[in-house]
Amino acid sequence: MRIGELASQAGVSVRSLRYYEEQGLLTSTRSPSGQRHYTEDEVERVRFIQRLYGAGLSSRTIAEVLPCVDSPSERNSDEAFERLVQERDRMSRHIDELAQARDALDLLIDANRAHRAHLMPR
Amino acid sequence: MRIGELASQAGVSVRSLRYYEEQGLLTSTRSPSGQRHYTEDEVERVRFIQRLYGAGLSSRTIAEVLPCVDSPSERNSDEAFERLVQERDRMSRHIDELAQARDALDLLIDANRAHRAHLMPR
DNA sequence: CTAAGACCTGACATTGACGTCAGATGCAAG
DNA sequence: CTTGCATCTGACGTCAATGTCAGGTCTTAG
Known part of the structure; x- marks a missing residue:
């Protein structure tokens, strides 16, 4: 799945996902054209990351x-x-x-x- | 008591106290020369304000x-x-x-x- | 009186997790 | 092919509580 799909499934913004990657919290495979692709598993990962942010942890x-x-x-x-x-x-x-x-x-x-x-x- | 004393007793910075006043959370009487003076009670008030900040409330x-x-x-x-x-x-x-x-x-x-x-x- | 330290106002700097915009490219549908 | 939406990178904006600095005044100990 691409970044927009992951964003809506995990309930975060596209911007946040790119930010998470920048912070080393998330990785993506890239299509030849450079677009990020994710597996289903990442949805849960992102949700977990969100929990930790919500609990006051920093990146x-x-x-x-x-x-x-x-x-x-x-x-x-x-x-x-x-x-x-x-x-x-x-x-x-x-x-x-x-x-x-x-x-x-x-x-x-x-x-x-x-x-x-x-x-x-x- | 003056601002430095209140700051140290309440465990916050002088800067924060002036900010609290600016935000309408704290009042002070002013000496003729313009310096802020507080009563003992303000110590508890500041500590309470700190608790609320700590609990995630905004000014x-x-x-x-x-x-x-x-x-x-x-x-x-x-x-x-x-x-x-x-x-x-x-x-x-x-x-x-x-x-x-x-x-x-x-x-x-x-x-x-x-x-x-x-x-x-x- | 004088030096040191506390205080004043006003303003700019900081930090973190984003929002937002610009300009360019990718991709699916008609 | 082209129109339109998704995506890319890079950069600047935001917000809130507070740090910090400058330039000036007050207060107090010696």
Whole structure:
């Protein structure tokens, strides 16, 4: 499939796919005329990359971690594996922070709701 | 207290404090010579603002929500309150996404660890 | 008084993941 | 063949929070 097809299937822009390739997150075979071609598998790969971006990883970090995705069945570099664990932990900490922030908002909501309840009219 | 003191107590840069003021998140009284002065309370306010930034809210969103923080004991505009609830929900959804991403990383870690275990030497 | 350091305003620089545009080429349908 | 849409490369634009710098004023210790 060509780049437009992959983009729509994975739900990202064509621009993003070229950017991912530039960042070493994605590879493509080229037709004689230079157009990029992808296999079906790339759809999932792109979706996974999107998840990592959504989880706050940078292109560089994703690139460092991808070897473990590409061949979990091989022994990859210790750095890649270490980075993977490290990012998982960072995400866990971030989740905790977010949960705390959300709880703070919940308290605020309750406080505000309390003062709204008994002024129902208007 | 002056701006440098607030900055160090709240753990942010002086630049950021001036930016917060510019964005309407923070106010200051000015000395005759024009220097900003703050009360102790502002420390907590800044820390709270930092939390919201950390939780992914933009300056504008924080500004929209702050009325509910400043006077939860009054009836604030419906828009402010609605925004507050809306952001809380957005955060909850984001937390779920992050948790899913983390679980995906956990699976990867397990898969990789499995292939590392039995090649212990080296 | 004077030097050092904190503060002021205003402006330009940075970073990352894209958007967008220009100009050229490729490809499928009539 | 040609029209029109997809694709190519390369480059510049964007946005938000903050860094950084310049040139000037304030404050405080000695």
